[in-house]
Amino acid sequence: MTAENDFLEEYSAESFPRPSLAVDVALVTIINKQLHVLMIRRVEHPDQDHWQLPGTFVHLAETLEAAAARALAEKTVAGPVFTEQLYTFGRLDRDPRTRVVSVAYYALVDPARIRDPIEGQLLGAIAVPWQGETGGPVQILDQSGPLEVAFDHAEIVGTVVKRLRGKLNYAPVGYELLPRRFTLLELQTVHETIMGEPINKDSFRRRMLASGELVPTGEKQRGVGHRPASLYRMAPSRP
Amino acid sequence: MTAENDFLEEYSAESFPRPSLAVDVALVTIINKQLHVLMIRRVEHPDQDHWQLPGTFVHLAETLEAAAARALAEKTVAGPVFTEQLYTFGRLDRDPRTRVVSVAYYALVDPARIRDPIEGQLLGAIAVPWQGETGGPVQILDQSGPLEVAFDHAEIVGTVVKRLRGKLNYAPVGYELLPRRFTLLELQTVHETIMGEPINKDSFRRRMLASGELVPTGEKQRGVGHRPASLYRMAPSRP
DNA sequence: GAAATAGTGTCTTTAAGACAGTATGTG
DNA sequence: CACATACTGTCTTAAAGACACTATTTC
Numbered sequence: 001m002t003a004e005n006d007f008l009e010e011y012s013a014e015s016f017p018r019p020s021l022a023v024d025v026a027l028v029t030i031i032n033k034q035l036h037v038l039m040i041r042r043v044e045h046p047d048q049d050h051w052q053l054p055g056t057f058v059h060l061a062e063t064l065e066a067a068a069a070r071a072l073a074e075k076t077v078a079g080p081v082f083t084e085q086l087y088t089f090g091r092l093d094r095d096p097r098t099r100v101v102s103v104a105y106y107a108l109v110d111p112a113r114i115r116d117p118i119e120g121q122l123l124g125a126i127a128v129p130w131q132g133e134t135g136g137p138v139q140i141l142d143q144s145g146p147l148e149v150a151f152d153h154a155e156i157v158g159t160v161v162k163r164l165r166g167k168l169n170y171a172p173v174g175y176e177l178l179p180r181r182f183t184l185l186e187l188q189t190v191h192e193t194i195m196g197e198p199i200n201k202d203s204f205r206r207r208m209l210a211s212g213e214l215v216p217t218g219e220k221q222r223g224v225g226h227r228p229a230s231l232y233r234m235a236p237s238r239p
Numbered sequence: 240m241t242a243e244n245d246f247l248e249e250y251s252a253e254s255f256p257r258p259s260l261a262v263d264v265a266l267v268t269i270i271n272k273q274l275h276v277l278m279i280r281r282v283e284h285p286d287q288d289h290w291q292l293p294g295t296f297v298h299l300a301e302t303l304e305a306a307a308a309r310a311l312a313e314k315t316v317a318g319p320v321f322t323e324q325l326y327t328f329g330r331l332d333r334d335p336r337t338r339v340v341s342v343a344y345y346a347l348v349d350p351a352r353i354r355d356p357i358e359g360q361l362l363g364a365i366a367v368p369w370q371g372e373t374g375g376p377v378q379i380l381d382q383s384g385p386l387e388v389a390f391d392h393a394e395i396v397g398t399v400v401k402r403l404r405g406k407l408n409y410a411p412v413g414y415e416l417l418p419r420r421f422t423l424l425e426l427q428t429v430h431e432t433i434m435g436e437p438i439n440k441d442s443f444r445r446r447m448l449a450s451g452e453l454v455p456t457g458e459k460q461r462g463v464g465h466r467p468a469s470l471y472r473m474a475p476s477r478p
Numbered sequence: 479g480a481a482a483t484a485g486t487g488t489c490t491t492t493a494a495g496a497c498a499g500t501a502t503g504t505g
Numbered sequence: 506c507a508c509a510t511a512c513t514g515t516c517t518t519a520a521a522g523a524c525a526c527t528a529t530t531t532c
Contacts, residue, residue, distance in 0.1 A: 017299045021258050021340055060256045060338050064329035088327045088342050090303035099299050101260055101342075103327050169409060185510080203494050205512085210493095220503090226509035227502040424483080442521045444485085449520095459530090465482035466529040485528070492521075501512070 019090075019099040023067045024055035024153065026086070026104065026160045027077065028126075029111040030177050033193050035126040037157055038076055038117070039140060039147060046096050047150035051124070051140065053157070055102065068105040076114050076121060082176040083107040087159050094152045106160045108176035128161055128196055135162040164194045172213045175234045181217055183229035184208060258329075258338040262306045263294035263392065265325070265343065265399045266316065267365075268350040269416050272432050274365040276396055277315055277356070278379060278386060285335050286389035290363070290379065292396070294341065307344040315353050315360060321415040322346040326398050333391045345399045347415035367400055367435055374401040403433045411452045414473045420456055422468035423447060 027038040039051035056071045058064060068083055086104040094100065117123060124140035124147055137154040138161060139146045149157075167173045174190035175182065188204050208214055214232040221228035266277040278290035295310040297303060307322055325343040333339065356362060363379035363386055376393040377400060378385045388396075406412045413429035414421065427443050447453055453471040460467035 016296070019260050019297055019299060021260055057255070058258055058329075058340070060258060061331065063331060064327065064340065085327060088303065088324060090297075090342070092300065092302060101297070101303065103329070103340075166409070170405070183511090200495055202496075206494080221511095223504080224510080225504045227504095227511045229511055422484090439522055441523075445521080460484095462531075463483080464531045466484045466531095468484055479532105481532085482530090483528100484530095486526080488523100488525085490521100490523075493519085495518075496516080498515085499513085501510100503510090504508085505506100 019101045021058045022055050022100050022102045023058060023064060023071055024053040024089075024102050024104050024156060025068050025071045025083070026053055026106045026157050027072060027075070027081070027109065028106055028160060028164075028177075029109050029114060029123070030190060030193050031111050031123065031125075033189060035128075035161065035193060036111075036123040037126055037140060037160075038114075039122055039124050039149075039153075040075075041120045041122075042150050043120070047148075050148040050150035051122075051153075052150040053104075053153045058103075064103050064105075068103075068107075072107060076117055077107075077109055078113050078115065081107045081109050086156070086163060089152055089156060091152060102156075104156045104159070106163070108173070110177060110179050112179060126157060126161060128158075131196070133162050133165050135159065161194075165196075168194055172211070172234060181219065181231040181233050183221060183231060184214075185229060187232075258340045260297045261294050261339050261341045262297060262303060262310055263292040263328075263341050263343050263395060264307050264310045264322070265292055265345045265396050266311060266314070266320070266348065267345055267399060267403075267416075268348050268353060268362070269429060269432050270350050270362065270364075272428060274367075274400065274432060275350075275362040276365055276379060276399075277353075278361055278363050278388075278392075279314075280359045280361075281389050282359070286387075289387040289389035290361075290392075291389040292343075292392045297342075303342050303344075307342075307346075311346060315356055316346075316348055317352050317354065320346045320348050325395070325402060328391055328395060330391060341395075343395045343398070345402070347412070349416060349418050351418060365396060365400060367397075370435070372401050372404050374398065400433075404435075407433055411450070411473060420458065420470040420472050422460060422470060423453075424468060426471075 029036050038054065040054055042048055042050050042052055054071045054075055056067055058067045083105050086106050088101060088103045090101040092099065122142055124142055127139040127141055129139065130136050136158050138158040140149055140154065140157065164173060168191055174187055174194065177190050178186055184205055187208065188199055188201065192199050213235050215235050217231045217233055219231045221231065268275050277293065279293055281287055281289050281291055293310045293314055295306055297306045311320065322344050325345050327340060327342045329340040331338065361381055363381055366378040366380055368378065369375050375397050377397040379388055379393065379396065403412060407430055413426055413433065416429050417425055423444055426447065427438055427440065431438050452474050454474050456470045456472055458470045460470065
């Protein structure tokens with residue numbers, strides 16, 4: 001393509017047929033040491049009664065982040081949520097009706113802040129059929145077994161798991177899934193849940209305390225039936 | 240937003256005003272132990288005579304990857320290029336003419352495969368004004384100093400550097416910037432150039448050889464004025 | 479043989495894993 | 506006092522860094 005073509009295309013872009021742009025958001029939390037994700041039942045064709053991630057089209061005067069927040073709004077969470085862009089999915093046939101390119105986001109939240117899902121929503125357990133950071137689609141289960149997942153959303157959730165596992169190796173991701181104050185064992189459990197494998201406790205404690213990311217609050221657990229653990233919070237100013 | 244609203248919006252989406260969707264591609268290589276990126280001079284307003292990344296609008300029946308390949312086609316490289324999605328940029332005012340959301344890609348290529356840039360193109364040196372994986376925009380320099388960079392493209396290139404530095408910690412990224420067969424020292428130089436700091440040679444050799452990613456070809460350098468180093472290539476089947 | 483980088487062997491330092499032993503809550 | 510988990514200290518193991526020394530090519 002020459003600069004001339006670029007020029008022509010740029011100025012007439014408004015009139016060319018072009019892809020629609022959407023956002024989909026995977027709201028992830030941990031329940032019973034298992035990753036869960038918020039799914040919504042589709043009431044219309046295609047994929048009627050299958051389950052999808054909350055999503056919406058991006059409006060003309062709206063940032064991607066604002067669209068993602070709007071997709072989550074009124075859904076299930078109270079208050080602000082850690083949200084980060086994941087990946088943009090653009091397969092030609094990912095939506096059979098029309099060409100839709102979707103910018104996927106993931107959001108992490110303490111399960112205590114999630115309201116009970118209403119009719120047509122549920123928190124499905126994420127079953128990861130691969131090890132490490134291999135990647136690929138995942139299964140999403142409710143009490144009765146695997147859900148039928150609409151569009152490419154099982155692949156999107158798989159990409160979330162892959163991303164979370166990658167980030168844990170160099171960034172303190174897990175605390176967004178915990179209350180503001182937490183114990184080292186709670187944080188370790190979050191890491192183990194994301195990684196899908198046990199972690200050496202001694203080494204984990206040393207690494208976390210040496211990282212400088214954790215600030216002791218001076219408080220301790222109460223009423224736990226054993227020696228209470230110290231409560232920590234994340235260091236506020238991280239680059 | 241309720242499911243009902245989703246439904247209405249979905250089916251009438253074609254008629255609502257919505258963002259344009261583009262791709263921009265940062266073609267990165269290494270020249271004289273410095274990261275370089277292909278830039279193109281804008282011939283039109285806005286930002287006339289500033290420099291931008293090659294980019295194009297996404298056509299209706301075209302994947303994002305195909306659009307990225309099209310943006311690079313006929314530009315400067317011979318043959319296929321390693322290309323990967325980077326991030327999607329959606330600031331409202333990133334293009335002053337109209338709302339354009341851009342899916343950015345980066346491409347890595349051996350400098351020997353780049354033809355000399357024609358008029359209106361150049362390979363600018365990337366000057367990174369931050370350490371480690373801090374992130375942020377970078378400067379792009381030609382012989383006479385910093386270029387004026389159009390739109391948010393300095394931020395896009397900064398994101399490429401940040402991504403490359405992150406990937407080096409767990410993936411063998413650098414070999415795409417080298418010929419098919421290369422020495423350990425050449426690979427180390429690539430890593431040092433990306434990270435922006437020197438690497439311990441002994442440890443680097445041990446890590447690379449222990450990783451199992453490198454396959455000795457049995458060949459050696461020739462005519463180098465010193466003891467010739469063994470040539471390696473990357474292991475073919477990596478997950 | 480001089481120059482230059484490749485490659486080997488070994489010692490030191492640091493982080494991870496293993497594990498014993500002590501500490502401090504609840505019941 | 507029994508139990509359960511928190512925490513501390515020390516030993517072992519593995520990886521990274523430092524460095525001395527030998528190897529192989531061109532000129």
